[in-house]
Amino acid sequence: MRYQNPQFLYFLFAIAVPIIIHLFNLRKHKTVYFSSILFLKEVKSEKRKKNKLKQLLILFSRILTISAIVFAFAKPFIPSKENQESSNLFIYIDNSFSMDNISKKGRLLDVAKEKGIEILENFNHQNIRIITNNFNSTENLIKNKKESKDYILNIKSSSKNRKTSDILQKVESITSDPYTLFIISDFQKISCNLNDLIDNDSTSKRILIPISKQTNNNISIDTCYLKSPINNSGNSNIICARIKNNSTKNEEDISINLKINDKHKTQQITSLFSNEKKEIELSFTSKDESHLNGVISIEDHPITFDDKLYFSINVSSEIKVCQISDLENSNIKKLYENEDNIVYTHQNIQQLDYNLLNAQNLIILNNILYFSSGLIDFLETYVDNGGSICIIPAKEVDIEHYNLLLQNLKTNLFKSHINSQLNISKINLDHKIFNNVFSTKKLRKDINLPSINQHYSLQNSNRVIKEDIFTFENGDKFLNSYNKQKGEIYLFTSSISEDNSFTKHALFVTTFYNMALQSVSSDKLYYTIDKGDEIKLKTANPNLENIFHIKSENTDIIAEHLIEKRNQYLSSHNLIEQANHYQITQENEFLSYISFNYSRKESNTEQFNERELQNFIKLNNIQNTSIFLSDLNISENLNKLDKDKEYWKLFILLSLIFILIEILLIKKIQS
Structure with missing residues (x-):
């Protein structure tokens, strides 16, 4: 048996008080005068024995009453056999970005570290393991109290987010013996699956220590995308940023800023309703810049990891266009040959160089009567990998073959x-x-639009997703666009011959020039840290070794070089830790820029509260999992957890019974 308040046991010395009173009462004599004591002598001996017994019973009842009251205040309990301390003590401290939030006692991570140190001070273990979201190999090693405290004090916020199942698997990968695991976390709903706590393992115990945040305010920049490819012509470009209000209150006067190559470009002011998402268009111009490193930013506290979004754009210096035909269309040739940023070539349908075709941004299939199976297979793969093709049918084709x-x-x-x-x-x-x-x-009503002498009507299909570009007056389509995998297809329904009025219209130049501009497949604007994405490598120097680096001011990672379906990729193996712009180099030769951002998974800071955790544990009858109450300190929670059967209520009841016995005995004597 153990006592929650053992200091109260000193009050057992109070038992001496009724004993002393009893002894003094025995020495008192009372003189009673009688005319004759003849009959008293006969009952004297018998009554003395009865009184002595009753006095002793009163004494014992008083002693037991005082003892019961003292034991009740000392709160005795018997420790549960299942709750005996195991030799393996694990303390998990959640150091994800959501722990940068604020509670009544300060930053959540700082509060978690304080609680971790309090646990150390209340245990006599010297075999301790401290686990964080980093899952470093050093966390597998046993530490003593001092080493554990130093490790806890040096814990910093991490971009890594761990599920409950990840934590349990980590612990069980370290030891197969029974263990005690303290989980100190904000129990964010996005990453905490409570069903992972349901386990039949009764030999180990898990203690949840939830830390509640004070506010639920956070605004995040979730993603961004370009409305059109970037070119060096100096035209205005638009990048769209999606921002979200993750809080339960409206936010006003949110300033969204855009920087390109460390120069401020534009600013937008907006407001957001509770839990509202909004796309903001940010305009900028670029001219004669081959690389654009941008940052979209807002001001928001206390969660700041999602306040900046880095992106990189590697502007193509040239666009490669190839026309495939029996007879080259001179209008298309003149259009592209006069453009400095377009490299135009022509290939005859009978003499195709597939290696050169694979390097093109846009392939124009003009006036072709027959497609070989090899060309069809190549075009399908080419489009799937991000290429663009434009199909211009001949005046008379075999419809069945074209289809x-x-x-x-x-x-x-x-x-x-x-x-x-x-x-x-x-x-x-x-x-x-x-x-x-x-x-x-x-368009103005008086605008003069071109006419076409003949065309092919199209079959309707609900399975095809298309976008109309030009439509005839009868509703038939002249030009449609289609997306397939990473590429795009432009389909004309009419030939574009020399005498066609479309070739003499301004729309001809606009359509084909912008078709070439749009064919430049934009690289990913950014990659997400810890997501494991492969980085597509567009260019490489064949004269250098395939040793590629991903660099920033404080980082230099040798990336793994991969080749898949004639495309080259790099893998960083999730070694990137900081959101920033990075250079890709081959040996020491610069190739391009890329950007990395933190995952926005933790932007929604909604968490399980103490009551929800308690109800789940109770509802699912999880025997090996308990929860620390926020209104008690660590020491009090440990004492409460360590108790199986408490007896203070029993001793209160016994003290009342003994008092009642004493009262009855006194009344019996008086009567």
């Missing part, structure tokens, strides 16, 4: 050939190839 190509490319199929002149009556000005072309989203 073999279109079917593989997942576009609408040709239905029939129509020989009639039709005007283009509708233009989809929202399509990306018209970005920065028209000042308004509505």
Whole structure:
């Protein structure tokens, strides 16, 4: 048996008080005068024995009453056999970004570290392991109290986020023996699956120590994307940033700032309702800049890891366009050959160089009557890997054969050939190839649009996702665009011959020039730390060794070089830890920039509260898991946890019984 308040046992000396009173009462004599004591002598001996017995019973009842009251205040208990301290003590301290939030006692991580040290001070273990989200190999090693305290004091915030199952698996990978695990965390709902706590292992015990945040305010920049590819022409570019209010209250006057290459470009002010997402357009211009390193930022506290979003854009210096045909279209040739940033080539359909074709940004299939199975397979793979193709049919084609190509490319199929002149009556000005072309989203009614003498109607299909660009007055389509995997397909329904009015219209130049601009597949603007994404390598120097570095001011990682389907990739093996811009180099030669950002998984700071955790444990009858109460300190919680059967209520009841016995005995004597 143990006592929660053993200091109260000193009050057992109070037992001496009724004993002393009893002894003094025995020495008192009372004189009673009688005329004759003849009859008293006969009952004297018998009554003396009864009184002596009753006095002793009163004494014992008083002693037992005092003892019961003292033991009740000392709170005796018998430790549970299941709760005996195991030889393996683990303390997990959550150091994810959500622990930067604020509680009534300060920063959550600082409070967690204090509680971890308090646990150390209340245990006599010398075999201790401290675990954080880092899962370092040093955390597998046994530490003594001093080493454990020093390790806890040096814990810093980490970008790594661990599920409950990850923590349990980590502990069980270290030891197969029974253990005691303290989990000190904010128990964020996004990463904490309470079902992972349901376990039949009764030999080990887990103690949850939840730390509650004071506020639920956080604004995050979740992602960004370009509305159109970047070029060196000096045109205005737009990058869209998606921001979210993760709090339960409205936020006003949020300032979103954009920096490009350390120069401030623009600022937008916005407001957000509770839990609202909003996309903000940020405009900037770039000219003669081959690399753009940008940062979108806001001001928000106390959670700051998601207040900055880094991105990198490697601007293509040239666009490669190739026309494949029997007879080269001179209008297309003149258009592209006059552009400094476009490298134009032509290949005859009978003499194709697939290696050169694979390096093109845009392939124009013009006036081709027959597609070989090898060309069809190449075009499908080319589009899937991010290439763009433009299909211009001949005036008279075998529809059934053409549909073999279109079917593989997942576009609408040709239905029939129509020989009639039709005007283009509708233009989809929202399509990306018209970005920065028209000042308004509505055409003037008096605008002169081109006409086409013949075209192919298309079969309707619900399985095909398309975007109309040009539409005839009868509703048929002249030009559609389709996305397939990483690439894009532009499908004309009519030939574009020398005498076609479309080739003489300004829309011809606009359409084909912007088609080439859009064919430049943008690299990923950024990668996410700890996600394990492979980094696509667009260029490499064949004259150098395949030794690639990912560098920043304080980081230099040798990346693994991978080749898959003729594409080159780099793997950092999740060694990047800081959100920032990084250089990719081959040996010492610079290749490109990339950016890394922290995962936005923890931006939503909603957490399980103490009551929710208690209810889950009780509802699922989880015997080996308990929870520390926030209104008790670590020492009090440990004492409460260590008790199986408490007897203070029993001793209160016994003290009342003994008092009642004493009262009855006194009344009996008096009567």
